[in-house]
Amino acid sequence: MTILASIDLQTLGDAFGQGAIYALMAVGIGLVFGVLRLVNFAYGQLIMAGAYTLAYTSGWPVAASIVSCFAVVVALSLAMDRLVFRPLRSSSPAVMLVTTFAIAFLLQAVALIIDLRDGQLGQVASSIAPLNQAVSVGGVDVRKVTFVAVGVAVGALITLALVLTRTTIGLHTRAAASDFRTARLLGVRANRVIAFAVVVSGLLAGAVAVLLTVQNPFVQPDFALEDTIIVLVGVVVGGIDRLWTATLGGFAIGFVSVIVNAALPTDKTVFLPSVVYALVIVVLLLRPAGLFAWGRRAAVERV
Amino acid sequence: MRRPPGAVTELLGPALLVILVGVVGTTASASNEGYFLNALVSVAIVVAIYVFVGISGVLSFGQISFVALGAFAAGVMTVPVESKKGVLTSIFPLLRDHSIGNVPSLLLAAALGGVFAFLVGLPLMRLSGLAAGIATFAVLEITHNVLREWTKIGPGATTLALVPETTGALQATLGALVAITVAFLYQRSRRGRLLRASREDPAVARSVGVNIHLERLLAFTVSGALAGFAGGLYVHLLGSITTEQVYLELTFLTLAMLVVGGLTSLWGAVVGALAVSGLDSFLSRAESGVHVVFTFTLPQGTRLVFLAAIMALVLILRPSGLTGGRELRLRWSLRRWR
Known part of the structure; x- marks a missing residue:
């Protein structure tokens, strides 16, 4: 059991933090995939745009800085939908x-190009850095942002679950995700559902931008690119056809990466x-439809 | 059986286009020749990807792993023995004490690419759709990680330099022609047609006895061998290479070339590779000022913005690619336009 011996509470805390952030990204990617059947590789660039917004508004009050981050990301997300996805x-x-x-x-x-105007690569988002300090809990140093990340993830997921199951727009979105054509025939408005998914996905990207920037305040053009790739992999491994399996996949790959690293x-x-x-690769070979996609067989796709 | 129309143009169209680019390349100035050679090597890589992705309809992000393996195998084995001790210090003695010539290194690259693709494909070709895309992407990540960190088989994270620059206009043109010919012969063969049938309708293809796993594995292996070969061409063009040059960016760029040209035809692969590399070369020239009717200069750093924007525009306006995913067929197109 030498492997387990090296995994202490510290690692577990980091693993939960990483998993929580990746789960948020997975929801953002999975929601858009659900209604549009589109794997949005550019999701990481939404987060990058949010991170740059935080960096360039470092002089502002923290709240204003975060609000403008969300505004930029959601606006960009909507623009992407209108100009490219549609x-x-x-x-x-x-x-x-x-x-x-x-x-x-x-x-x-x-x-x-925007970054290089001042002649050097990268910008520092200094105003929200204090969240990155560690607090000691029972002898284990946990960064404050880990709590925030887990809290935000849990809060966002519960809210989203309530919205999806308790509201009309949520019902429409779930209907569209399971069968878009039939849903439209039954009166679900395509553009409204898609706009809802895109806005929520943008809000999540904004939240992730804040969390990631706190962890790593040095913002560069490839910010969050690697994370996005890993999350995309996790989403497919978990099972992209359903939001919950996709989310679990995102969480799992973040969690497992930290554990394996330790x-x-x-x-x-x-x-x-x-x-x-x-x-x-092993998981995909054993469960091609997704690790968490229980009880459903991968059917042959027919037109 | 009557020969289907267009068999001649299907091969000659892409071949003549490549030869044309090669010939124009030799007349260009020394500083411009690199752009033409680069375009020709891109053709070889994109055609290699096409043989699997285009014909089988299964998305793969892994073909650049075989390019990487071919490039590093051909590179490491052609660095002169006397320089190797200084450059590749921690490498296996067997690799350190032997070097081979240009053509053997290309054959070695092709063989390694094919074998690696076969071994990887054996389990992976059971997958399709997004699962296949992600699994092949995982292969790319593992290949890159091992090439970058395992210094016993190559230069690791440092640059592999002193590779003989033997890919001139002749070798680049011939290399692209080899790739095109192999792809043509494969897609015209019985096996290629069976695979294409499985792309159009897997259920029906299976019902008439097509072993999809086997056909995909064959295409994956052929594609891997061509990709390894193209990697050999690439390293001999560059003269020095790092693992980052045969990784994500090349994967996305070559896939984009294939999709921009038209995913489902050899003609599309060639046209896409030449069009995107031509555009890229033009834009990088334009950053330092270019004369077309009047002289204009792009602001520094805007090359990638324009390249990405134009690619996105092509895909939005013409989702089936510049060629519409069809082979070049003169007679057919004349009839249609009449």
């Missing part, structure tokens, strides 16, 4: 995915990606 609604999944690559690179290139011998941690992705 014309692509009837395209094949490959075309949609590659178009979001292009949008991701576009936003990153724009961020680079369990590996120090000189072998450089091979962390290999171990995690080898696990991903």
Whole structure:
């Protein structure tokens, strides 16, 4: 049990924090996938835009800075839907995915140009850094942001669950996610449902931007890119067809990454990606429809 | 059986286009020639990806792993023995004490790419859809991670330098032609058609006895061998390479080339690769001022903005790609336009 011995409370705390943030991102990606059948690779660039907003508004009161972060991210998310996703609604999944690559690179290139105006790469979001301090709980140092991350994730997920199950728009969204065409026939308004999903997904990206910027206040154009890729992998591993399995997948990959990192011998941690992705392959081979997609078989797709 | 129309243009169209680019490349100035060679190597890579992704309809983000393996195998094995001891200090003695020539290194790259693809494909080809995309992406991540960190087989995170720059206009053109010919022969063969049938309708293909797993595995292996070969061409073009150059950015760029050209045809793969690399070259020239009718200069750093924006526009306005995903067929198109 030498592997488990190296996993202490500290690691568990970090693992929950990481898992919580990835779960939030997974919800944002999964919601849009549910209604649009579109894997949004550019999701990370929404978070990046939010992080830059925080960095450039460092001089403002923290609340104003965070509000403007949310405003920018939601506006960008809506613009993305209107200008890119809507014309692509009837395209094949490959075309949609590659178009979001292009949008991701576009936003990153724009961020680079804006960033480089002052002659140096990267901006520091200094105003919200204090959240990153550690507090001691029972002899374990836990960063305050970990609590915030877990709290925000739990709060956001409960709120979203209530909205999805208790309101009309939530019902419509779930109907659209399970069968868009039939839902429309029964009077669900496509554009309203999609706008709802896009706005919620944007709000979540804003929250993630704040959390990630607290952890790492140094904002660069590829901010959150790596996280997005990992979350996309986690979402598919968990089961992208349902929001809950997608969310669990996002949480699981964040959680497992931290645990594996702690369990590996120090000189072998450089091979962390290999171990995690080898696990991903094994899980996909055993459960192609998703790790948490119980009781449903992957049917042959028919038109 | 009557030969279906267009068999000639299906091969000759892409081949002539590539030869044209090669010939124009030799007449260009030394500083511009690199753009043409780069475009030709891109053609080889994109055609390799097309052989699997285009014909099978299964998305793969993993083909650049085979390019990476081919590039590093061909690179490590062609650095002259006398320089190796200084550059590649911690490498296996067997690799350190032997070097091979240009053409053997390309064959080695192709063989390794094919074998690696076969081994990876054996379990992975059972997957389809997003699961296949993510699993092949995992292969890319693992390949990159191992190449970057395992210094016994290569340079690790440092630059592999002193690779002979043998990919000139001739080798780049011939290399692209080899890739196109193999792809053409494969897609015209019985096996290629069976795979294409499984792309159009997996259930029906299975019902008439197509072993989809087997056909996909074959295409994946052919694609892996071509990708390894293209990686060999690439390293001999660059002369020095890092693992980052055959990783995410190249994956996205080459996939974008394929989709912009038209996912489902060889003609689309070639046109997409040439169009996007041509645009990229033009834009990077334009950042330092270019003369087209009148001289204009793009602000520094805007190249990527324009490249990404134009790619997104093409995909939004023409989702089936520049060629519509169809092969070049003169007779057919004349009839249609009449």
